[in-house]
Amino acid sequence: MTFTFKKAVRSESKLRLALEGISGSGKTYSALRLAKGLGGKIAVVDTERGSASLYSGLPGIPEFDVLELTDSFSPEVYVDAIHAAEEAGYNVIILDSITPEWSGKNGCLELADLYSKGNSLAGWKKVTPLHRKFLDTIVNSKCHIIATMRSKAAVSMVDGKVKKVQDKTEQRDGTEFEFTVVLSIDRDSHNAVASKDRTGLFKDPEVLTEETGKKLLSWLSGAATISPEIQAEAEKAAQLGVESIKNFMASLKESKPDQHALFSDAEKKRLYVVARKADINATQQGK
Structure with a gap:
């Protein structure tokens, strides 16, 4: 055989x-x-x-x-x-x-x-x-x-x-x-x-x-994880504030829905926490 x-x-x-x-x-x-x-x-x-x-x-x-x-x-x-x-x-x-x-x-x-x-x-x-x-x-x-x-x-x-x-x-x-x-x-x-x-x-x-x-x-289909490049872009967007990460996620959902879907609710919340802190820091520095 x-x-x-x-x-x-x-x-x-x-x-x-x-x-x-x-x-x-x-x-x-x-x-x-x-x-x-x-x-x-x-x-x-x-x-x-x-x-x-x-x-x-x-x-x-x-x-x-x-x-x-x-x-x-x-x-x-x-x-x-x-x-x-x-x-x-x-x-x-x-x-x-x-x-x-x-x-x-x-x-x-x-x-x-x-x-x-x-x-x-x-x-x-x-x-x-x-x-x-x-x-x-x-x-x-x-x-x-x-x-x-x-x-x-x-x-x-x-x-x-x-x-x-x-x-x-x-x-x-x-x-x-x-x-x-x-x-x-x-x-x-x-x-x-x-x-x-x-x-x-x-x-x-x-x-x-x-x-x-x-x-x-x-x-x-094999796309099991968020690509390192997409993850790095998300981190960078979050560090620029809430509006930045919001626009990034909206764009990602449109251009690469398979990658967008891999962001868990917990991960999105974490990124938004980073973004809110960035906004607070920017506001304090502007005073």
């Missing part, structure tokens, strides 16, 4: 991203905004009783088509839905959510009970290959995949206040290994925090937007 190696390039990769959070954290809304930045036609496989359609037409939300699953959430149904979206020419598929594949009607837990007939091992022997095919279909899809997962809520004291926080995600243990990025969304702030991140782009909490999608798209 002959084996041939080739140079690894990210340009051939598609996004595999999971969003987890408790009810009300904004998983669907965040997925749609992120998908807008990835570009192309968007398909939503909706298992949440039409919740995705409620966002249609809102500011910042792209146009999208929806397939509502209501009668069965078996692994095979998800697989067929993904293949249908691929054949229809969609660029992004949002699976909202994949929790029913595990714990919903005709989901893995229910099928395992059905097939077990008093022997749980016999039940899982039949169900595990179905679940594996579901995950393989996600991993091997020619589309970008964004999957949401429900999390159970727990109560915790945060800064002296009772707050609902994320507990266990409702999917099979180990599902997160199939995704490039897994983000947990806080219900109160809607900030996304990475619990797994192979991109290195999510070092700080951030609200997911169209810019996040563009940033990920740049990473997938």
Whole structure:
């Protein structure tokens, strides 16, 4: 047998991203905004009783088509839905959510009970290959995949206040290994925090937007980091004041949107802090 190696390039990769959070954290809304930045036609496989359609037409939300699953959430149904979206020419598929594949009607837990007939091992022997095919279909899809997962809520004291926080995600243990990025969304702030991140782009909490999608798209195409030249220009602009850095960012967004998208919210805030200090110093020196 002959084996041939080739140079690894990210340009051939598609996004595999999971969003987890408790009810009300904004998983669907965040997925749609992120998908807008990835570009192309968007398909939503909706298992949440039409919740995705409620966002249609809102500011910042792209146009999208929806397939509502209501009668069965078996692994095979998800697989067929993904293949249908691929054949229809969609660029992004949002699976909202994949929790029913595990714990919903005709989901893995229910099928395992059905097939077990008093022997749980016999039940899982039949169900595990179905679940594996579901995950393989996600991993091997020619589309970008964004999957949401429900999390159970727990109560915790945060800064002296009772707050609902994320507990266990409702999917099979180990599902997160199939995704490039897994983000947990806080219900109160809607900030996304990475619990797994192979991109290195999510070092700080951030609200997911169209810019996040563009940033990920740049990473997938190989432009993973801000070029040293662009970073140096940004630093120089910040040292000249707020108006200077504002004009620089606006120009960069127009001329090099892929590089602009790589500036995180935290980095932009840092540059503006530098710029404000520069303005204050200039004012004091002028007195």
